[in-house]
Amino acid sequence: MADAPKANAIVSQSGGPTGVINASVVGVIEEAKKHPEILNLYGAIHAVNGIVKEDFVDLMKVPDDVLETVASSPSAALGSSRDKPDAAYCQKILDIFKKRNIRYFFYAGGNDSANTCHIINNMAIDNSYDLRAFHIPKTVDNDLLVTDHCPGFGTAAKFVSCALMGDDLDNRALAGVKIDVVMGRHAGFLTAAATLGKQREDDGPHLIYVPERPVSMEKFISDIDAVYKKLGRCVIAVSEGICDEDHKTWAEKLAENTERDAHGNVQLSGTGTLADFLSSQIKEKLKIKRVRADTFGYLQRSFAGLQSPSDVSEARRCGIEAVKFSMTEQSGSIAMKRIGNGKDYAVELFRTDLVNVAEKTKSLPDEYINVQGNGITQAFIDYAMPLTGELPKTEFLGNYPKI
């Protein structure tokens, strides 16, 4: 391994924004300033798009107080992109890196971004260009391999828990059936987080459906019927990626004119179609009058003023570690290992090869889903609770002694 080159660095953000991806960029900036090997630090605007257009901001010049506000702001401060670069696109990126003497590449994103990083890294090796390429994990879906969990998940999970806590109390006040559609195309982690705020035996969500467990409309309806008959109300958290028994998503079945992004994914968020369909099925089949459905949409990933403390600090550490590793290693993706849980919760950061993270996804493990496929286990709660941080306590008065 050659010494770390004296050269410029670049950092960028890709894919869906999160509540803490900016903290990772700020981590990169603060650490980059400590290494004389790094000359300028370019911020590429709108990810790979900004690289090929050479649309760069000078991150060394951003005042520290602004950086702290960036770190606490949701969304991607450098802009993002859904472009999936092909070989020609990546070659163009590498050409610009050469032209600008950029030899450190830090890319915060999901598994598609890890793959982009991987392709460019291989290309650099083939070109004998000394590039240090590091992927910084982020995703509200929590579906990256190797790492214990992903920066971005804890904050989104906190939003979803607080939303369900409030919504369940709302449903206690005005009874009926309430469906909440939660993000997570393939992985049920974020939908599972709907369970984290439950404080009492009969608190909702009473039913949780994740993409990992296909469910027929018949079972879905009969599950709701059973809860409604018992409690007189029912709160349900459903993943946007909920599948029918044939493993096809209900959203996909519904979408006559499916809109797909550059990665071939059907648009699931930013539309209320699935929620309204489920709602109408329940009204029709169970003859329940008050059925409501909300789709949480982009609020889950970009809500100002709501961050999980551990999530934001870990996201920042991932940025810092990426720069540190770039001084001694040629490439990698930053990952977290849990070294304590519960009140001793702590993580240790390490690097893994890009190939271990690129283009792969993790599903919600079996042991986190109940046998009926309509709820979440204590094992998940133990796993996820430290990631959201403390949740608000709530109370209502209906259970107090009658007079």
Add this chain to the structure above:
Amino acid sequence: MADAPKANAIVSQSGGPTGVINASVVGVIEEAKKHPEILNLYGAIHAVNGIVKEDFVDLMKVPDDVLETVASSPSAALGSSRDKPDAAYCQKILDIFKKRNIRYFFYAGGNDSANTCHIINNMAIDNSYDLRAFHIPKTVDNDLLVTDHCPGFGTAAKFVSCALMGDDLDNRALAGVKIDVVMGRHAGFLTAAATLGKQREDDGPHLIYVPERPVSMEKFISDIDAVYKKLGRCVIAVSEGICDEDHKTWAEKLAENTERDAHGNVQLSGTGTLADFLSSQIKEKLKIKRVRADTFGYLQRSFAGLQSPSDVSEARRCGIEAVKFSMTEQSGSIAMKRIGNGKDYAVELFRTDLVNVAEKTKSLPDEYINVQGNGITQAFIDYAMPLTGELPKTEFLGNYPKI
């Protein structure tokens, strides 16, 4: 005016829950304990429903620490109801009051609840029954008369502002057209609150439509077109009660099978139909590919852990004042008068006759809406800012010097 009777009191909550209506009930409880005239304090479960079913909890027995948690919890801790009691229903309520020696009636709700309070109060007078009937204002819509603003609005406005702040940054990161549908059937206050988090000239929401200003589809589309051509993106806050030029709501036009509640209102929240319709119109007419729409739904009124500090304290004071006024006055609705603004913001509480609030609604004043009917003025910001409390500061990096 006779002396305050030594008798039992009752408190209840009606209509859509809010983030601070529980603080009003806790205010009633804490103040009731200070008056020996009040013997027992009944909490009626599910509003008038609970009264006629005699489903009461003993609020004097709820521990203080529980009450504090109730005060910080969203939704209606005693349950709510959308029942609109007719004369026979109100007579039944009065009979139960007599039977239980209840002579203090505290009812937290909107203008329908003020009316229920008014009817029962008149009935008591006709029956020569010494009842003290007090309405405690609450509504996220902020549409009650007399009072400067309504408890519940500030907290919902804080949610909407934080949501739009995050969503606007999300839209900067991944450009396109984004529509956010906000609660407010007839009054545009909550939708107007979408503007409160704007920090920079080109921050969204770029367009805001309230029910008070009918807008044709042509104007709606051409407004968006203009913003999109200028900024390459557009964030729009739309009231669920947005009207066409003929003053009919678009939601109403869309609803083939309209579901109406007991008050004759069409269901607007808990469905994504309007948002999806607007979204499809923009895609079709402007040929913009990335158009997304979210309906904020019940999160706006019931989200755990998010309260405006001034809102929660005012809601509690309204409960306290209702009890105080009941010692010397026969009936009334509690209202707030602003006695200072900006950093000297303060309110003074007073009572007004029930008839002044019952069944009436306030609209967003003209001076709060811009002349084009697609935006909100500084006068509204000055009015609403103290009600949400301090909003988070945000930053992004796209405007920093290029390199």
